[in-house]
């Protein structure tokens with residue numbers, strides 16, 4: 653009986669998510685259907701419209717932003733925001749950018765997968781701080797890290813998050829997986845208004861594993877992730893999602909349900925070799941990119957992550 657009720661509620665949530673996907677697809681159409689020659693003529697007008705809209709919104713706090721306004725802004729941003737697709741977002745990770753043609757493709761969704769302590773959060777932060785260095789606004793959404801402790805730890809890598817936050821370039825959002833689920837039901841909610849109001853260019857969700865844990869079966873997990881990706885795609889940010897995954901464990905199916913939905917997958921290994929743990933990095937896929945097919949050694953030290961030479965085949969066996 654309880655099982656049936658659970659199933660029924662699950663189906664309702666799933667159909668809600670499906671509806672959201674359909675609505676989003678409809679919203680995206682006008683931007684995609686613009687002819688290239690029209691796009692050029694429109695881009696100048698669009699720039700002006702966007703900057704007018706932005707200056708109107710800047711005086712308001714996120715909480716005070718009323719929903720209609722967010723909706724209108726959302727549509728305008730989707731249609732008017734000049735796409736940076738085709739450009740690269742450098743990570744600032746020495747040795748990594750050369751593996752992937754100078755960085756992640758702008759506005760793509762990328763998975764950073766690895767076991768506990770493999771360096772996912774540090775990788776993600778380094779990517780965000782590179783954006784800050786370039787004058788971009790970035791958003792870090794975490795379910796796992798506590799702000800004060802996290803800021804303190806990141807100082808060791810030379811990243812002053814408090815300073816970046818005060819300058820308005822870095823936004824730290826401690827979020828519960830339940831709130832993200834709510835965001836899905838609302839079709840974007842508060843996070844979306846933060847992204848549009850601040851014109852966020854880079855975003856990290858650390859990690860989607862905690863979010864996936866809210867769903868008990870593979871189908872609802874997959875549908876929830878699809879709903880999440882569908883919403884994120886409208887935001888035109890370059891996004892990194894971290895995920896807890898053991899690349900050496902063939903039974904670990906954590907990324908199998910989403911591997912086709914993301915634009916790239918980077919694996920971080922932390923393996924024991926001759927009584928010592930070594931770190932390795934591998935780009936499993938990156939759409940539209942002639943990426944390195946080698947597994948490289950990397951280290952975490954004062955400046956963050958540094959990717960080194962390719963691993964000898966015996967090192968990974």
Ligand SMILES: Nc1ncnc2c1ncn2[C@@H]1O[C@H](COP(=O)(O)OP(=O)(O)OP(=O)(O)O)[C@@H](O)[C@H]1O
Nearest residue numbers: 766767768769770771772773774775808952953954
């Ligand atoms: N200052 C530092 N210098 C060198 N290595 C460090 C330093 N700080 C942390 N590390 C290494 O980085 C690891 C943590 O990296 P990170 O937090 O990015 O891992 P993670 O993959 O996000 O882990 P989790 O799954 O627990 O969130 C530590 O376990 C340690 O090995």
Ligand SMILES: [Mg+2]
Nearest residue numbers: 772773796858
């Ligand atoms: Mg982490």
